[in-house]
Amino acid sequence: MTHTTLISAFDQPNASLAEDQALLPTVVAGVEATGQLLLQRFENRPEFKTRDDVVAAIDANDDAALTLLRPALLQARPQAGWVEDELESGLLPGGEWWITDPVEGNVNHIHGMTDWGVTATLVRDNVPVLTVVHLPLLGTTYTAVQGGGAFQDGVALRASAKDDLDGALVGTGQARPGESSDTFRRIGLSVTAMLGSALVLKVAVPATLQLIHVAAGRMDVFWQFSAVRSGLLAGALLTAEAGGTVTDTRGQPWTLDSGDFLASAPGLHSAAINVLLTVR
Known part of the structure; x- marks a missing residue:
């Protein structure tokens, strides 16, 4: 079976590319600061006996991270909305929205495993236009702006060339x-x-x-x-x-x-x- 190439939202021109690129360093700063807070919390792993213990630790991590991440992002883009529930799905109302996971991989973080980070994505009219992913344990930050490329610590990313x-x-x-x-x-x-x-x-x-x-x-x-x-x-x-x-x-x-x-x-x-x- 063959599949034709389909035009998606990612292929549309970004009329705000320069503005989004100018916003990126501020978002990086907020996400990386949140990562440093979570790095400190990572050193004090709680003990669990029940599912409720696990959920409470996840919620505590989220609450701590959001004390830094939310005001940083809303100050950077005051006109943008904020999605409260990180597990939501579906279309958003028009305009700009911050979609974040203040502790992406939270269940790994609280169990002392290394696969976790902080993410923040600006969505405009249901299209992601700017994103930052920071991995504090590695000191690594991934960034992308729609129409401006994707980068790891400033080095351009490229998808695999495999064809088999x-x-x-x-x-x-x-x-x-x-x-x-x-x-x-x-x-x-x-x-x-x-x-x-x-x-x-x-x-x-x-x-x-x-x-x-x-x-x-x-x-x-x-x-x-x-x-x-x-x-x-x-x-x-x-x-x-x-x-x-x-x-x-x-x-x-x-x-x-x-x-x-x-x-x-x-x-x-x-x-x-x-x-x-x-x-x-």
């Missing part, structure tokens, strides 16, 4: 606890299907920390059967600006209203879709 799925490193993951049984079923079926097609498969959370690798050409394909905005927007913009392909799992243009998500090296996009189309 049997040599690809691919990945997926769970967007949030409590997904539907059908979503869990589809995740399982897709993992089995990809294990028979790709070289190596990774299943992990959070999505953003796999998507930055797709943008950087270190991974080749990532898909997710969910539409949680905060886990996909940053990586979607980074991947698109690095020359990757971002659609839903059927190859249609991805939007905030899409039910699932696929980001890949351009040479593997059709092959990845062909595998995922077997999942019903």
Whole structure:
């Protein structure tokens, strides 16, 4: 099966490119300052006995991070709205909105694991136009502005040049606890299907920390059967600006209203879709 190239929101001209690029250093500063706060909290890992203990620690991390991140972003862009629930999906009202995950990979952070960071994405009329992802443990920051490229610490990112799925490193993951049984079923079926097609498969959370690798050409394909905005927007913009392909799992243009998500090296996009189309 072949798939035609479809025009998506990422391909539209950014009339505010210069303004967004001028805003970027302020956003980077706010996100990196939040990361330093979380780095201090990472050194004091709590102990857990119950799910309630885990949830309380996650909430405490979010609350602490937002004391720095929210005022920094709202001061930088006062006209932008703020999405309170980081697990929300779907289209937003028109205008500008900040979509953040103040502790992306929070469950990893509280358990003393290293896959976590801070993300902030500015969305304009339902299109991500600016994003910052900071990984405090590595001292690394990823940035992208729509129409201006994607970068890791100022070095341009480029998606993988692979064109054969049997040599690809691919990945997926769970967007949030409590997904539907059908979503869990589809995740399982897709993992089995990809294990028979790709070289190596990774299943992990959070999505953003796999998507930055797709943008950087270190991974080749990532898909997710969910539409949680905060886990996909940053990586979607980074991947698109690095020359990757971002659609839903059927190859249609991805939007905030899409039910699932696929980001890949351009040479593997059709092959990845062909595998995922077997999942019903």
